[in-house]
Amino acid sequence: DYIKDCSLAFGIAMKEASVDITSAMPDGFGIDGDYQVVTDVQGWLGKVLSIPAGEIKEVDVMVVGAFAASTMTHQSLITNNLIPAVTWFYHQDIAFLHNETEKYWRSWISSSTIVETPSASHNSLFKRSLLATALHFDETYGGIVAGYTNGNYAYVWPRDLIFAAITLDRAGWHSWTDKSYAWLNSTAERPAGWWYQKYMTDGIKMWEQPQVDNTSLIPFGAYHHFLMQGSTTWLENNWDMIKDAAYICSQDS
Numbered sequence: 001d002y003i004k005d006c007s008l009a010f011g012i013a014m015k016e017a018s019v020d021i022t023s024a025m026p027d028g029f030g031i032d033g034d035y036q037v038v039t040d041v042q043g044w045l046g047k048v049l050s051i052p053a054g055e056i057k058e059v060d061v062m063v064v065g066a067f068a069a070s071t072m073t074h075q076s077l078i079t080n081n082l083i084p085a086v087t088w089f090y091h092q093d094i095a096f097l098h099n100e101t102e103k104y105w106r107s108w109i110s111s112s113t114i115v116e117t118p119s120a121s122h123n124s125l126f127k128r129s130l131l132a133t134a135l136h137f138d139e140t141y142g143g144i145v146a147g148y149t150n151g152n153y154a155y156v157w158p159r160d161l162i163f164a165a166i167t168l169d170r171a172g173w174h175s176w177t178d179k180s181y182a183w184l185n186s187t188a189e190r191p192a193g194w195w196y197q198k199y200m201t202d203g204i205k206m207w208e209q210p211q212v213d214n215t216s217l218i219p220f221g222a223y224h225h226f227l228m229q230g231s232t233t234w235l236e237n238n239w240d241m242i243k244d245a246a247y248i249c250s251q252d253s
Helices: 074-090 094-110 120-135 158-170 174-187 212-229 232-249
Strands: 006-016 034-038 043-047 059-069 196-199 205-210
Touching (some): 006 074, 059 074, 094 120, 158 174, 158 212, 174 212, 174 232, 205 212, 212 232
Antiparallel strands (some): 034 043, 196 205
């Protein structure tokens, strides 16, 4: 059985942009001039800034979270995970990291197969949509989550994974979609022949009812994946999954 009990911890830190904080940080949080109030129902962090007339100051803010099995105490989670992250943040030039991140994703787009239309707005929409698809891909397991707008959608629906994988395949990222189909084949929990409605990224089922499009789209997606990456070895390794999905959808319910 999958035990969902776990400890959660969240933290927030802020500092004046491009400043390396070298002073001591009590308990890893806060520095001189910071104010921190935490109760059972609320918490806030404030910072004192001196801004001369006519000048602009930028403030960097980081929100960090961590979780672990319930056997780890809350304080251990803070000590082992949150404090190192906050300490790292205080010593970074966030503007530099922002620029490096932007360079990485611009390079990623440049390495993708893209469509150029006469419309600049359409071209921008295409690239931003492709970036959004990539940012929903879980590099650890290969799943693709449905969305981050609220807590109900940060899960993997096989249906949404298939359509997102087709997009990534068309953009040339076959190594990513290989992992997504491996997630469907071997990571996602499933009874014989069909897939559940939605999953956590590690393949643990969340909604246990069958949903026909989740299963029936797997042969469709696999067909497109094979057309675009052309590996007969991949097809052989995934044939049982494809056959199971096709078979169960051709039977009486």
